[in-house]
Amino acid sequence: MRMKDVLSAARERLQGVCRVCPACNGKACAGEFPGMGGIRSGASFMANISALNAIHLKVRLLHEVRDTSTACTLLGLNLSMPVLIAPIGGMSYNIKDALPEGPYTNAVVAGAKAEGLIACTGDAMPEIVFTEGLRAIKEQEGYGIPFIKPWADKALFDERLERAADTGCSIVGMDIDMAATRARGGYPFAPRSAAELSAEVKKVHDRGLKFILKGILCPEDARIAEDCGCDAIVVSNHGGRILEAAPSSAEVLPSIAAAVPSMTVLADGGIRHGSDILKMLALGADGVLIGRPFVIGAVGGEAEGVRAVAARFANELHEALRLTGCASVNDANASILLR
Template sequence: MDLSTLRKTAREELKGYCRVCPVCNGRACAGEAPGMGGMGTGSAFTVNLEALARVRLVMRTLHNVKEADTGLTLFGRSLSMPILAAPLTGVVYNMGGRLTEAEFIRRMIDGAVAAGTLGCCGDGADPTMFDSGLAAITAQDGHGIPFIKPRGQEAVLALLARATQAGAAAVGMDVDGAGLAVMALKGQPVSPKTPDELRACVAATPLPFIVKGIMTPDEAEIAFAAGAAAIVVSNHGGRVLDHTPGAAEVLPGIARAVKGKGVILVDGGVRSGADVLKYLALGADAVLVGRPLVVGAFGGGAEGVAFLLKKMQAELKAAMLLTGTASVGQVSSTIVSLHP
């Protein structure tokens, strides 16, 4: 498999819903939500890349690091890299519908597992979205993470029970999906959660609980105080609120506030292994990658997803060697500098 062929096939299969741009920065698809773009002006999508671009890696080549170790243990699972496949749904209205929801998420989960890491699945107005993701995770002996929308409490608790029964590695709630209008239009309203409601959700499952959509230190504190095992610093890919800051802008402050209280994950704008290392240096333990893996799934199936993940892993290793970083568990903040 080669990148050029994968991208060419994906461009044909995605039928213009995703242009498979040379750089996936949200400009060609600005405002296309549904679609692959960001809400409104699309600035919340593009700012994720812009914020990461302002973070520069400090190159060092006079040191004793000869090998770079990208392995880590997350939620009790040994992973080959600190890069997970992010939860994505809505194949019909976001990606053109050449694949079914079940086909798409199976490719994502299987590809992530083939690359030695975890894939996530999502939730949405159509029950087949969550059902398909859970089936794909079950087929991989629980090697995946389902995320649930911030629905009413009873609905959330029912889905948590199913995730628990499936033996998933962890379970999450993307609280940043609280403003998704399509859910309300389909008679399945979502809304913000109070700290007490979040605490009840966390208590309802023995699985490690992840709160996705954290953008401030105080809400990170609230999530961990409620018993969450992890947070995801995320603006939902710029798809729910225009003009938000990029994840790389807010991550350092969040990490300073809650480092050591639980796992810190982040998503938004990751396009290379160098981007992964930047996020780790800013305080994350691992990252989630979304839109680029859509290209892998449509362009090359599970093999395409694994190919892109392994490519990022190789880039991460190269960046680690050239910054004197021996292990992803020991990334120093001194290997990055911020430029306006």
């Protein structure tokens, strides 16, 4: 499917929810939450974009690189490029069912697999967000990463972990940054002490699964996550959807990556072009998650739309590697950045 057709179909179907802007930067949708925007003024969504835009790549043309490789291994998975589709849930209230939860999770899980990537699925209220994600992953023989919310009621974590493990998946995640979300009747989610997190990570490991903790924004928390046994962290401000004053991921990524050099560090927020993937790798990430561009792909063409978006990122990443003199994504480091 051509990107042009994906975008025009998505624009048609997302009317009143997402304008599918030429630059997806959080301006037109500021404060549209629920929706596709960032919370309040949209500042932390926009900060993700402006932090990446402020970084430039050092263009190198006098070198011997001809063939470039985007292939990598992350958390035991062989991927065609270091990209995961970010967990995104709540299609009924975020995109007014322009593509309902079931077809959405099918599109991202199957589309990612077909392109050699992997999709994460979400957890939220209503529970259909979680159950549809599990169903889609099970249909792809466990090829997907279910995310579990940091439920205040620990029994809910145990119950969801059991159901996630039943899909045959090899990795689960938790978006710890939802800890301050309020709902009718109080706070359904809660932060974790180091002892609580260690206990949950142990339960995940006892089932033979790996654990990703998403929403880390400072070196101190990254070190605690490592001490608690987490296999990976995602440096993320939840696409600008948790705190008006949260920093952008690109801004805090270098200090976090330096604090946990032997841990798998992923990052997300504002990645819109293959060169943004390379920038995040050069800032210290081992891989990235990408959210909104894949929502637009799924709405515009279901699995084929997701594949078209993935292919566009891959082409752009190859181009960026060649123009910075990197033969492989493993060659990306701070020396290719101009700041």
